[in-house]
Amino acid sequence: MTADGRPEPDRALYTISVAAELAGISPQALRLYEQRGLLSPARTGGGTRLYSDNDIARLRRISSLAEEGVNLAGISRILDLQEENTRLRSSGAEEG
DNA sequence: TTTCTTACA
């Protein structure tokens, strides 16, 4: 059951308000994160942001890094590097 | 300067 009352899609999607609740951040802060390139949530036809469970996990990471004193630019870098790291290990380190 | 909150359209 989703916040909107829907049954349960293949993968849960949350509005900016729900995503902010789960991540413990303010909706406005979430929009700031997107402007800085920290995430790229999906959007409905009207333009409403839809955060997936994967985005929520990333948001928790962002807030965690911010707590450590890392600025948004640094967080974006760390997240990007961590993804590349996982990508290389999964696809083989020969490419690059 | 950068981040986050509050307020308006």
Added chain:
DNA sequence: TGTAAGTA
């Protein structure tokens, strides 16, 4: 949703 003003 997007932008502006104010704060620490």
